[in-house]
Amino acid sequence: MVNNVYDLVTRTMEREFPGRVAFRWVEDTTGTVKEKTYAEYAQDIRRAAAWFARNIPEVEGKRVVLLSRNCYEYGVNTFGAVLAGAVLVTMNQKKTWDELSWELELAEPALILNDGVDYGCRDQLEAAYGERLRPMDVWKDTAPGGLEKKIDPNALMVMLFTSGTTGRSKGVMLSQKNLFSAMPAFLDPFDDVKKYTGWNTDEFSSLSALPMFHISAMTSLVSWSITGHSINLCNNLKYFYRDLGAMHSEVMAVVPVLLKSIYSDVMKGRRDRLNGLCVLTCGAAMFDPKILSDMMEKGFFVAQMYGLTETCGDGAWNSSQEAKYLTSVGHVDNSCEYKLDDGELCMRGTPIMLGYYKDPEATAEVIDKDGWFHTGDIARLEEDSYMYLTGRKKNLIILGSGENIT
Numbered sequence: 001m002v003n004n005v006y007d008l009v010t011r012t013m014e015r016e017f018p019g020r021v022a023f024r025w026v027e028d029t030t031g032t033v034k035e036k037t038y039a040e041y042a043q044d045i046r047r048a049a050a051w052f053a054r055n056i057p058e059v060e061g062k063r064v065v066l067l068s069r070n071c072y073e074y075g076v077n078t079f080g081a082v083l084a085g086a087v088l089v090t091m092n093q094k095k096t097w098d099e100l101s102w103e104l105e106l107a108e109p110a111l112i113l114n115d116g117v118d119y120g121c122r123d124q125l126e127a128a129y130g131e132r133l134r135p136m137d138v139w140k141d142t143a144p145g146g147l148e149k150k151i152d153p154n155a156l157m158v159m160l161f162t163s164g165t166t167g168r169s170k171g172v173m174l175s176q177k178n179l180f181s182a183m184p185a186f187l188d189p190f191d192d193v194k195k196y197t198g199w200n201t202d203e204f205s206s207l208s209a210l211p212m213f214h215i216s217a218m219t220s221l222v223s224w225s226i227t228g229h230s231i232n233l234c235n236n237l238k239y240f241y242r243d244l245g246a247m248h249s250e251v252m253a254v255v256p257v258l259l260k261s262i263y264s265d266v267m268k269g270r271r272d273r274l275n276g277l278c279v280l281t282c283g284a285a286m287f288d289p290k291i292l293s294d295m296m297e298k299g300f301f302v303a304q305m306y307g308l309t310e311t312c313g314d315g316a317w318n319s320s321q322e323a324k325y326l327t328s329v330g331h332v333d334n335s336c337e338y339k340l341d342d343g344e345l346c347m348r349g350t351p352i353m354l355g356y357y358k359d360p361e362a363t364a365e366v367i368d369k370d371g372w373f374h375t376g377d378i379a380r381l382e383e384d385s386y387m388y389l390t391g392r393k394k395n396l397i398i399l400g401s402g403e404n405i406t
Contacts, residue, residue, distance in 0.1 A: 001187075002226050003180045005082055005157075006149040013042040017228035020203070023072045024247045025233040033246050036072055038228065043144045048080025050145030051138060055111075060085040062110035063159070066136075066213070067093045067125075069115055070235040073136035074212045075221050077113055080139065082157050082176075083147055086110070089159045089171075090213035097121035101128065102168055103161050106358060113138065153177040159357055160215055162309040171357030172309045179222060181350035182312035185305075185333045186223035192319035193279055193301050199250075205230040207249035207277070209237060209258065215309040216253055216283060244275050251279040256287060263291050266298050281305060286389070289326040296321055304329050306387065310366070310373060311336070314351040316387045328386040338381065339372070344393050345379040346372040 002008050013022070018039035027034050036044075056062050064081040066088065068074055081088045089107045091100065093114070100121060104112070112129055113136050126133065151157060153176045161169045190201045206224060208231050210217050224231055232247040234240055240258075254262065259282060265273050280295065283305040292302050301321065306329035307313035316330030332338050336349030352373045355363035366374050378391040 001183065003183075004149070004153065004176055005079055005151060006147060008222065008225055009042050009045055009079060009083070010147060012226055012228070013038040013045075018042075020228045021205075021230045022225070023075065023231050023233060024205070025072060025235070026239070026243050026246050031242075031246075034072075038225070041076070044076045044139070045079045045083065046144035046147060047142045048076050048139040049083040049147060051142045052081055052084035052086055052111075053145070054142075056084070056086060059110075061087060061156075063087045063089050063107045065089045065091055065104065065107060065109040065112040067091050067112055067114040068136050068212075069093065069117065070208060070212050070217075070233050071115065071136060072233065073113075075231075076139075077136065078212075078218070078221055082151060085150065087156055087159060090218070091161060092211065092213050093117075094119050097124045099169065100125070103171070104129065106171060107159065151176050156354060156357075158218065160213065160218065160309050170359060170362055173354040173357050174312060175354055178312050178351055178353060179219070181335055182219065182307075182314040183223055183226065184335060185307070185314045185317055186219050187226065189281075189303055189317055189319050190227065192303070196319070196321055197301055199278070199301075201250075203229065204250045204279075205232050205248060206251040206253070207232045207234055207244055207247065208253075209234040209240060209243075210253055210255070215307070215313045219313045220253070241273060244277065245273065248276045250276060251281070252277055253281045253283065255283075259287065259291060259295075263295060266295065266300075271298075279303070283307065292326055293323060306330055306389070308375060310353045311347055311375075312351040312353070314349075315347065318386070325386055328388050330387060332381065332385050332387055338387075340379065340381060341372070341374065343378045343380075343390075345375045345377045345387070345389075347375060348372045 002012055020038050021035050022038045022041040023036045025034055053059055064086045066074060066077055078088055091103055112133050114133060115136055155175055156173045157176045158174045159171045162172055163169050194201050232249050234243040279301045281303045295302050304318040307315035314333055314335050316332050318325055318328050318330035335351050336347045339346050348371045376393045377389055378393060380388050380390060
């Protein structure tokens with residue numbers, strides 16, 4: 001299996017799946033569907049990598065921040081920045097200026113690529129970082145360049161921010177090795193879908209509505225490229241049904257608020273609105289078992305998953321379609337070891353983060369001297385290795401959108 005970004009672009013995108021569609025999206029101004037093949041995607045990644053290398057002095061290790069809604073360029077910049085040698089930093093563009101300025105000051109970005117939309121603090125962003133702001137497609141007129149396989153697999157490659165359970169947000173540091181070692185957890189379920197349903201999963205498309213600064217979207221950019229599948233972009237939930245209707249999608253990762261809407265359509269006989277959607281992956285929160293059961297009875301394949309930003313989204317995956325496992329977040333994954341410490345779930349393995357950026361004290365609070373990451377989740381593990389979450393060690397509220405708040 002591919003285990004690095006260089007091979008992902010030069011081997012998988014350019015040689016294995018060049019003609020397949022990598023991205024689709026609905027153009028807001030015309031309402032038409034646009035597409036990019038993997039060959040085109042790879043060429044744009046080469047453009048971005050060349051632009052970053054030429055325009056960021058001593059680019060190695062410099063931070064490039066993405067501050068944007070979902071778009072094709074988000075994927076291009078993700079791989080282009082790291083292949084140039086920069087550290088990619090993804091941020092939630094809808095946070096308050098107090099929260100966002102804290103994260104930007106911590107990251108010390110060399111550049112901030114953004115979509116130009118005012119999410120409530122545009123004036124403050126321009127005043128503080130105007131000379132470092134660039135459009136998401138800043139590389140569009142750059143000639144594609146050569147790529148080098150130079151990323152240290154153990155070094156910081158990507159940083160995502162998480163609220164944690166208390167205080168300020170923390171920068172979760174992930175390496176290339178972290179990210180790719182978690183990939184079996186996101187690739188193996190396709191075999192489960194095929195086994196349970198007989199469906200041909202080789203050229204599935206996924207509607208991507210979760211924000212790309214989220215770990216699940218980051219892992220999807222990698223895993224769906226490995227398999228040559230297509231990502232259909234939805235950059236605003238108010239256009240959810242428009243985008244779903246315009247772009248046939250078999251798969252979608254959902255949070256409770258989206259699942260309830262889909263469930264309502266199915267139960268009211270409006271399944272045609274879903275345009276072929278048949279596989280739902282449920283994560284980031286607890287889901288109503290009755291809804292899951294009803295969706296399965298209606299012919300949907302429903303999978304649940306458990307993971308954290310600190311574990312590259314790895315943790316557990318529930319592909320079982322049996323009623324007795326409806327309340328389980330899944331079977332523990334082989335990429336990690338698991339144990340319970342006074343009821344708290346702990347994980348150890350290659351997908352576990354490098355630590356919190358510039359915060360050794362917070363890192364030491366969650367990763368002990370033996371390398372065990374303490375998740376903060378109270379769980380029970382059954383003899384069949386299925387895991388059930390029963391609470392939080394510290395208070396945490398998970399909204400229907402999947403966001404964590406304290």
